[in-house]
């Protein structure tokens with residue numbers, strides 16, 4: 001008899017950081033003989049998302065795709081203190097990604113109608129956290145199991161679910177956090193886990209009426225009803241937290257969890273040669289520092305210039321990706337020269353290159369010339385550094401990133417200077433930056449511990465030696481088949 005392979009529908013929400021891990025999971029499931037449908041909500045907010053989706057689909061001809069129009073509803077936002085703004089370089093207006101999460105979140109129940117038209121019907125849906133509360137009941141009515149793929153660290157997940165759900169009222173307000181609490185205080189999270197300084201908690205969480213807090217609270221409540229929670233993390237990297245989750249110490253009645261990270265990169269068949277890879281080819285091994293703050297952090301010009309001076313002072317070779325807007329569509333090709341200050345490019349042309357466009361980050365991290373990574377600690381970037389044992393200078397900017405930076409430091413993958421604060425909070429001076437850069441590029445000890453992380457990441461996929469992520473993925477697939 002022929003085996004019936006499960007048909008999995010993959011439903012990311014919005015933003016590159018939420019899309020990338022879903023594409024990786026789709027690719028992994030597709031090579032594990034699952035039939036996969038990629039469900040995307042169109043139009044995407046950024047050009048980067050559109051490009052990633054089309055690259056993915058052209059290198060995965062067996063993956064089916066289903067486009068669903070975004071249900072455009074006016075955002076439920078007031079313009080008073082409860083608005084959705086996070087700190088951006090311009091410091092104005094609500095964050096467009098927050099508004100999109102909200103629209104996606106509120107469209108979720110409509111998505112399930114489209115899922116019900118798929119043939120064969122999906123054996124399971126893997127959805128983003130922003131979709132869970134809208135999906136749960138509708139999928140249950142259709143008899144389709146729902147799994148959630150978490151796109152952050154298990155530590156940040158534990159912190160938020162604990163804060164949001166432990167003792168939470170049904171409206172999802174957070175009794176444990178109050179604005180008037182001293183900022184120096186540490187927040188207790190589940191037994192056995194290190195406390196979290198208040199200064200590491202994303203500022204929106206101190207406001208129960210903030211759009212992001214409300215959205216996360218209602219979706220987190222729905223987590224109790226999903227069939228499984230999948231993480232892009234691995235045992236040795238977040239040992240304490242993963243154990244606490246598995247032992248139900250974080251929340252007593254969470255569904256089964258499946259840590260299956262680092263999610264494997266998928267092969268992009270049309271990988272090209274870029275000017276920056278040509279330049280990297282000419283640099284000595286492990287001599288170049290790669291700097292990127294992810295797809296949606298726009299630094300202000302003053303901080304950009306200070307970082308430039310820091311790079312100059314450090315004497316280190318660098319490949320620096322600069323962004324000045326939250327959404328890539330808004331980016332103008334204004335002069336990098338002007339942005340960086342007169343003469344910077346000229347003075348550093350022998351040892352550095354500045355790029356103001358999308359780069360192939362994995363190609364860069366794989367290049368032998370690259371020996372360090374300054375990152376905003378978006379979780380995908382963290383996992384990409386971890387699987388390559390790449391020493392990291394953690395410079396968190398918003399959201400989950402300070403908690404992720406803590407994880408990086410604890411695991412021995414990199415260093416984090418807590419005092420640097422959130423993006424735009426204070427100006428980090430060139431001298432301080434230069435010192436940290438030299439530390440990351442020159443520390444033998446850090447190179448050794450980071451490389452150990454890379455080895456552990458490799459072992460977690462080793463089928464012959466009981467690799468934990470390999471085992472978890474098999475468990476996950478059999479839980480769907482059964």
Ligand code: BUP
Pocket residue numbers: 015016017018020292293294295296297321357358359360361362376377378379380381382384
């Ligand atoms: Br920018 C950029 N090239 O130029 P994170 C990003 N990436 O390949 P997020 C590129 O996008 P936040 C570029 O490798 C990673 O897989 C990168 O995800 C890739 O952060 C992904 O690191 C970015 O989780 O920002 O979502 O961009 O965490 O600040 O919301």
